[in-house]
Amino acid sequence: MAADSQSIIAPTDAELLQAQADLWRHSLYYLTSMALKCAVELHIPTAIHNLGGAASLQDLASLHLSGAEVETYRLNPLSWLLVEGMEAEDHTYQKYFVLGTVSRHYVEAALSLADWFKKDLPAPLPSPFEELHGVPLLHETTKLLDEELDRIVIEGVAAHDNLAIGTIIRECGDLFKGLQTLTDCGGGDGTTVRGIIKAFPDIKCTVLDLPNVIETAPAHDSVNYVAGDMFQSIPPAQAVMLKLVLHFWNDEDCVKILEQCRKAIPSKEEGGKVIIIDIVLGHSMGPIMYEAQLLMDMLMMVNTRGRQRDENDWREIFSKAGFSDYKIVKKIGARGIIEVYP
Numbered sequence: 001m002a003a004d005s006q007s008i009i010a011p012t013d014a015e016l017l018q019a020q021a022d023l024w025r026h027s028l029y030y031l032t033s034m035a036l037k038c039a040v041e042l043h044i045p046t047a048i049h050n051l052g053g054a055a056s057l058q059d060l061a062s063l064h065l066s067g068a069e070v071e072t073y074r075l076n077p078l079s080w081l082l083v084e085g086m087e088a089e090d091h092t093y094q095k096y097f098v099l100g101t102v103s104r105h106y107v108e109a110a111l112s113l114a115d116w117f118k119k120d121l122p123a124p125l126p127s128p129f130e131e132l133h134g135v136p137l138l139h140e141t142t143k144l145l146d147e148e149l150d151r152i153v154i155e156g157v158a159a160h161d162n163l164a165i166g167t168i169i170r171e172c173g174d175l176f177k178g179l180q181t182l183t184d185c186g187g188g189d190g191t192t193v194r195g196i197i198k199a200f201p202d203i204k205c206t207v208l209d210l211p212n213v214i215e216t217a218p219a220h221d222s223v224n225y226v227a228g229d230m231f232q233s234i235p236p237a238q239a240v241m242l243k244l245v246l247h248f249w250n251d252e253d254c255v256k257i258l259e260q261c262r263k264a265i266p267s268k269e270e271g272g273k274v275i276i277i278d279i280v281l282g283h284s285m286g287p288i289m290y291e292a293q294l295l296m297d298m299l300m301m302v303n304t305r306g307r308q309r310d311e312n313d314w315r316e317i318f319s320k321a322g323f324s325d326y327k328i329v330k331k332i333g334a335r336g337i338i339e340v341y342p
């Protein structure tokens with residue numbers, strides 16, 4: 001029911017001043033992205049790294065920045081992720097994630113959001129990106145839209161996905177302890193399982209992915225690569241892992257994928273489980289992480305048919321796919337690690 005105008009209490013002066021500042025922040029957040037894009041395109045983090053980890057504005061003048069200040073700038077953890085050619089274990093260069101998210105095609109798709117909401121589009125619902133540009137993202141046809149965008153997005157997703165496996169093994173090693181076999185479903189070029197095999201050499205690992213991905217995966221003595229379709233069948237193993245796969249799919253598709261996972265694993269008593277590594281939306285990691293998770297949810301809504309999920313959403317799809325129980329093992333940064341039992 002609409003509020004009665006008599007009962008509306010006007011905000012206080014302090015509330016209005018805060019509201020105005022909030023309005024500025026929400027209207028201007030895109031400038032943060034654009035400033036980041038500018039720093040990446042000027043190679044500023046790499047330049048600071050090459051100058052020994054600290055640089056003055058004069059040092060950076062060769063990047064066409066000028067200034068008389070002698071303040072020095074050091075790499076913070078965010079700029080560490082943007083240093084090219086860093087020789088450090090676990091270092092994944094995130095430049096292409098940034099360039100993809102601030103690309104003209106992503107921004108135009110986000111600008112079309114209101115039009116997309118007003119359209120009565122048939123199921124399966126295309127994303128605003130697909131509706132506007134005529135091709136889905138991360139699809140064999142994306143390169144017909146723009147080859148450079150396609151390359152940037154593929155590299156950006158690979159860098160994004162490979163960031164946390166070292167941390168996961170260090171903080172949640174029990175996840176893999178005692179496993180004899182593991183299938184990494186949608187495991188890409190096998191980077192994740194190579195990390196797991198390094199820590200747990202006795203686990204026999206299989207990577208399932210689409211034929212075009214498997215074709216270019218680097219050969220590895222201990223990795224069994226299988227080209228296939230996770231909607232059709234998944235190579236059997238004691239555990240099947242879905243790392244950053246399900247957020248790309250809608251709920252119906254997630255249930256179909258999970259049903260295939262259930263067929264591929266033994267009973268709970270025999271150690272059968274599905275390991276899911278994906279965002280679990282929620283406040284528990286603090287407001288900044290929650291904001292990051294919600295922005296990733298919007299990124300999915302604008303550019304893919306998928307979404308991020310909170311614990312209730314996850315529970316519902318596990319139950320629909322016929323699983324009996326699950327456990328959120330740990331939350332690492334913005335992501336959660338879930339074990340799901342048949």
Ligand SMILES: C[S@@+](CC[C@H](N)C(=O)[O-])C[C@H]1O[C@@H](n2cnc3c(N)ncnc32)[C@H](O)[C@@H]1O
Pocket residue numbers: 157158161162185186187188189192208209210213228229230231242243244245248
């Ligand atoms: C976002 S990537 C995640 C890659 C990997 N799990 C990681 O964490 O680095 C999703 C992966 O699912 C794969 N994929 C998409 N559709 C698939 C299908 N029908 N069957 C098997 N793999 C598929 C993609 O090729 C891609 O490698």
